[in-house]
Amino acid sequence: MKLSTNMKKALNDQVTLEASASNSYLAMASWCQVTGYRGAANYFYVQSDEERTHMLKIVHYLNSLGTIATIPATRAPISSYKSLEVLIQTALKSEQAVTKAIHNMVEIAQKEKDHSTYVFLEWFVNEQVQEETKFETILQKFDLLGRDKLGINEIDKFLAAEATAPADAAA
Ligand code: FEO
Numbered sequence: 001m002k003l004s005t006n007m008k009k010a011l012n013d014q015v016t017l018e019a020s021a022s023n024s025y026l027a028m029a030s031w032c033q034v035t036g037y038r039g040a041a042n043y044f045y046v047q048s049d050e051e052r053t054h055m056l057k058i059v060h061y062l063n064s065l066g067t068i069a070t071i072p073a074t075r076a077p078i079s080s081y082k083s084l085e086v087l088i089q090t091a092l093k094s095e096q097a098v099t100k101a102i103h104n105m106v107e108i109a110q111k112e113k114d115h116s117t118y119v120f121l122e123w124f125v126n127e128q129v130q131e132e133t134k135f136e137t138i139l140q141k142f143d144l145l146g147r148d149k150l151g152i153n154e155i156d157k158f159l160a161a162e163a164t165a166p167a168d169a170a171a
Contacts, residue, residue, distance in 0.1 A: 014101055
Protein backbone atom coordinates (compact mmCIF):
# COMPACT_ATOMS: atom_id res chain seq x y z
CA MET A 1 0.00 0.00 0.00
CA LYS A 2 1.28 3.47 -0.85
CA LEU A 3 0.76 6.50 1.27
CA SER A 4 -0.08 9.77 -0.46
CA THR A 5 2.46 12.59 -0.30
CA ASN A 6 0.03 14.53 1.82
CA MET A 7 -0.42 11.71 4.31
CA LYS A 8 3.32 11.00 4.48
CA LYS A 9 3.93 14.65 5.38
CA ALA A 10 1.18 14.66 7.99
CA LEU A 11 2.51 11.46 9.62
CA ASN A 12 6.08 12.76 9.62
CA ASP A 13 4.90 16.05 11.12
CA GLN A 14 3.18 14.00 13.81
CA VAL A 15 6.48 12.21 14.54
CA THR A 16 7.92 15.67 15.21
CA LEU A 17 5.01 16.63 17.46
CA GLU A 18 5.29 13.46 19.53
CA ALA A 19 9.07 13.84 19.81
CA SER A 20 8.62 17.45 20.92
CA ALA A 21 6.03 16.38 23.49
CA SER A 22 8.41 13.73 24.83
CA ASN A 23 11.20 16.29 25.19
CA SER A 24 8.89 18.87 26.68
CA TYR A 25 7.62 16.43 29.33
CA LEU A 26 11.20 15.43 30.11
CA ALA A 27 12.04 19.11 30.70
CA MET A 28 8.91 19.42 32.87
CA ALA A 29 10.01 16.35 34.87
CA SER A 30 13.42 17.95 35.41
CA TRP A 31 11.92 21.25 36.58
CA CYS A 32 9.54 19.39 38.94
CA GLN A 33 12.33 17.28 40.42
CA VAL A 34 14.65 20.20 41.07
CA THR A 35 11.78 22.35 42.42
CA GLY A 36 10.90 19.61 44.92
CA TYR A 37 7.77 18.14 43.33
CA ARG A 38 8.80 14.50 43.36
CA GLY A 39 5.39 13.09 42.48
CA ALA A 40 4.99 15.43 39.54
CA ALA A 41 8.54 14.66 38.40
CA ASN A 42 7.81 10.93 38.30
CA TYR A 43 4.54 11.61 36.54
CA PHE A 44 6.26 13.56 33.76
CA TYR A 45 9.13 11.10 33.39
CA VAL A 46 6.48 8.44 32.67
CA GLN A 47 4.58 10.82 30.40
CA SER A 48 7.75 11.55 28.44
CA ASP A 49 8.30 7.82 27.86
CA GLU A 50 4.68 7.48 26.72
CA GLU A 51 5.15 10.18 24.10
CA ARG A 52 8.20 8.39 22.80
CA THR A 53 6.11 5.23 22.34
CA HIS A 54 3.55 7.32 20.41
CA MET A 55 6.34 8.60 18.17
CA LEU A 56 7.63 5.07 17.64
CA LYS A 57 4.17 3.79 16.65
CA ILE A 58 4.13 6.27 13.77
CA VAL A 59 7.77 5.65 12.83
CA HIS A 60 7.03 1.91 12.62
CA TYR A 61 3.86 2.51 10.63
CA LEU A 62 5.67 4.66 8.05
CA ASN A 63 8.59 2.24 7.77
CA SER A 64 6.28 -0.78 7.46
CA LEU A 65 4.78 0.86 4.37
CA GLY A 66 8.18 1.46 2.81
CA THR A 67 8.39 5.17 3.66
CA ILE A 68 11.48 5.91 5.73
CA ALA A 69 10.29 7.96 8.68
CA THR A 70 11.95 11.32 9.08
CA ILE A 71 13.58 11.54 12.49
CA PRO A 72 13.30 15.22 13.39
CA ALA A 73 15.45 17.77 15.10
CA THR A 74 13.26 19.37 17.71
CA ARG A 75 13.28 22.80 19.28
CA ALA A 76 14.56 23.01 22.86
CA PRO A 77 11.57 22.89 25.21
CA ILE A 78 10.81 25.45 27.93
CA SER A 79 12.97 24.56 30.92
CA SER A 80 11.45 26.69 33.68
CA TYR A 81 7.90 27.39 34.90
CA LYS A 82 6.27 29.98 37.12
CA SER A 83 4.32 27.32 39.00
CA LEU A 84 3.17 23.72 38.85
CA GLU A 85 -0.25 24.93 37.71
CA VAL A 86 1.23 26.85 34.75
CA LEU A 87 3.22 23.75 33.85
CA ILE A 88 0.06 21.59 33.79
CA GLN A 89 -1.77 24.25 31.75
CA THR A 90 1.09 24.13 29.23
CA ALA A 91 0.84 20.34 29.07
CA LEU A 92 -2.91 20.54 28.42
CA LYS A 93 -2.39 23.08 25.63
CA SER A 94 0.20 20.81 24.05
CA GLU A 95 -2.23 17.86 24.16
CA GLN A 96 -4.96 19.99 22.59
CA ALA A 97 -2.58 20.83 19.72
CA VAL A 98 -1.78 17.12 19.29
CA THR A 99 -5.50 16.27 19.22
CA LYS A 100 -6.05 18.86 16.51
CA ALA A 101 -3.23 17.40 14.42
CA ILE A 102 -4.57 13.85 14.84
CA HIS A 103 -8.07 14.94 13.82
CA ASN A 104 -6.59 16.68 10.80
CA MET A 105 -4.91 13.42 9.75
CA VAL A 106 -8.18 11.52 10.20
CA GLU A 107 -9.81 14.01 7.84
CA ILE A 108 -7.04 13.49 5.26
CA ALA A 109 -7.45 9.71 5.56
CA GLN A 110 -11.22 10.01 5.07
CA LYS A 111 -10.82 12.30 2.08
CA GLU A 112 -8.24 10.05 0.45
CA LYS A 113 -10.13 6.84 1.33
CA ASP A 114 -6.94 5.65 3.05
CA HIS A 115 -8.64 3.01 5.20
CA SER A 116 -5.39 1.59 6.65
CA THR A 117 -4.25 4.92 8.04
CA TYR A 118 -7.78 5.68 9.18
CA VAL A 119 -7.82 2.50 11.28
CA PHE A 120 -4.24 3.12 12.47
CA LEU A 121 -5.26 6.57 13.73
CA GLU A 122 -8.21 5.27 15.73
CA TRP A 123 -5.90 4.38 18.64
CA PHE A 124 -4.54 7.96 18.68
CA VAL A 125 -8.02 9.49 18.63
CA ASN A 126 -8.97 7.50 21.74
CA GLU A 127 -5.63 8.17 23.40
CA GLN A 128 -6.07 11.92 23.00
CA VAL A 129 -9.43 11.84 24.78
CA GLN A 130 -7.67 10.21 27.73
CA GLU A 131 -4.67 12.54 27.58
CA GLU A 132 -6.75 15.71 27.66
CA THR A 133 -8.95 14.33 30.45
CA LYS A 134 -5.86 13.50 32.53
CA PHE A 135 -4.57 17.07 32.48
CA GLU A 136 -8.04 18.60 32.92
CA THR A 137 -8.48 16.43 36.02
CA ILE A 138 -5.13 17.57 37.44
CA LEU A 139 -6.03 21.21 36.80
CA GLN A 140 -9.33 20.75 38.65
CA LYS A 141 -7.33 19.66 41.69
CA PHE A 142 -5.92 23.17 42.07
CA ASP A 143 -9.47 24.47 42.64
CA LEU A 144 -10.45 21.52 44.80
CA LEU A 145 -7.35 21.25 47.01
CA GLY A 146 -6.06 24.81 46.88
CA ARG A 147 -2.92 26.56 45.75
CA ASP A 148 -1.24 26.96 49.11
CA LYS A 149 1.63 24.73 50.20
CA LEU A 150 -0.67 22.04 51.62
CA GLY A 151 -2.82 21.98 48.52
CA ILE A 152 0.16 21.69 46.19
CA ASN A 153 1.61 18.95 48.36
CA GLU A 154 -1.64 16.99 48.01
CA ILE A 155 -1.56 17.49 44.22
CA ASP A 156 2.02 16.25 44.16
CA LYS A 157 0.91 13.13 46.08
CA PHE A 158 -1.94 12.64 43.61
CA LEU A 159 0.53 12.82 40.72
CA ALA A 160 2.86 10.37 42.46
CA ALA A 161 -0.01 7.87 42.69
CA GLU A 162 -0.97 8.45 39.05
CA ALA A 163 2.63 7.94 37.92
CA THR A 164 2.76 4.49 39.48
CA ALA A 165 -0.79 3.42 38.55
CA PRO A 166 -1.18 0.68 35.91
CA ALA A 167 -1.12 2.10 32.38
CA ASP A 168 -4.86 1.83 31.70
CA ALA A 169 -5.83 3.20 35.10
CA ALA A 170 -3.38 6.11 34.78
CA ALA A 171 -4.47 6.88 31.23
FE1 FEO B 1 1.16 11.61 22.12
FE2 FEO B 1 0.12 13.07 24.54
O1 FEO B 1 0.10 12.90 22.72
